[in-house]
Amino acid sequence: MLVQLCACGTVKDAFGKEDREETKVTKEHKDLKTPNYVPGKEPDYVTKEFNWKTNDGQHKMNVTLEIDKNMYDYFRSLKRSLTPFDGHMALYITEENNLAILEDIAGQIKSRCEELGYDDRRTLMEVINFVQSLDYVLDSDSRDVEDYSKYPIETLYDESGDCEDTSILLAGLAKAMGYDVIYIWYLSGHMAVGIYTDDYDGKYFEYEGRNYFYIETTGEGWEIGEEPEFNAVEVKYILSTDPEDY
Numbered sequence: 001m002l003v004q005l006c007a008c009g010t011v012k013d014a015f016g017k018e019d020r021e022e023t024k025v026t027k028e029h030k031d032l033k034t035p036n037y038v039p040g041k042e043p044d045y046v047t048k049e050f051n052w053k054t055n056d057g058q059h060k061m062n063v064t065l066e067i068d069k070n071m072y073d074y075f076r077s078l079k080r081s082l083t084p085f086d087g088h089m090a091l092y093i094t095e096e097n098n099l100a101i102l103e104d105i106a107g108q109i110k111s112r113c114e115e116l117g118y119d120d121r122r123t124l125m126e127v128i129n130f131v132q133s134l135d136y137v138l139d140s141d142s143r144d145v146e147d148y149s150k151y152p153i154e155t156l157y158d159e160s161g162d163c164e165d166t167s168i169l170l171a172g173l174a175k176a177m178g179y180d181v182i183y184i185w186y187l188s189g190h191m192a193v194g195i196y197t198d199d200y201d202g203k204y205f206e207y208e209g210r211n212y213f214y215i216e217t218t219g220e221g222w223e224i225g226e227e228p229e230f231n232a233v234e235v236k237y238i239l240s241t242d243p244e245d246y
Contacts, residue, residue: 087246
């Protein structure tokens with residue numbers, strides 16, 4: 001589902017019928033983005049270590065992943081959609097192989113936070129810190145193309161991505177932890193995540209009767225509800241993270 005917002009963040013209108021026809025997902029198009037990974041040879045596992053400090057700077061956090069390079073190569077080989085409005089980013093975080101990796105990460109972070117006595121609020125912040133700690137790298141540098149949205153396995157294997165890639169990753173992790181999230185896509189091409197919660201203050205977007213608080217995924221130190229000033233006046237769209245909405 002798609003909702004257009006004006007600069008002030010209120011609902012303006014949805015795409016008209018003509019626009020919907022332009023972004024309609026045909027079966028052929030959708031199949032290009034619906035993976036069917038079947039292991040064809042022995043896994044070639046590569047260990048990925050991610051380390052960062054907790055939000056208060058007092059403790060060390062760590063996530064260790066064993067990623068099959070064959071699986072990574074498969075997802076990297078898939079064709080990409082060039083429109084954010086066809087639901088492919090929702091499929092990325094619900095595909096079974098990527099979902100399993102997301103659930104593994106969420107479980108590791110949650111376990112460590114339980115050891116530290118963190119509540120749900122602080123645990124969520126450590127998931128955000130993990131994503132924000134990844135290097136920001138443009139698609140033109142990592143894939144030699146102007147626009148390329150990565151599956152979570154790609155962002156994790158590369159240990160980097162742009163705003164679109166890290167937003168997809170964070171949305172997937174938050175959903176794996178049981179949160180309701182949306183994508184926030186800006187006309188300039190910037191992208192962020194909105195999370196439904198009653199526990200925060202700051203910038204939020206209303207979508208289907210719920211308030212989703214803004215989360216910036218590029219760069220460290222951004223708090224929930226803190227929107228960069230350069231984004232505040234842009235036209236933006238709300239995109240569902242549920243494939244059934246497309």
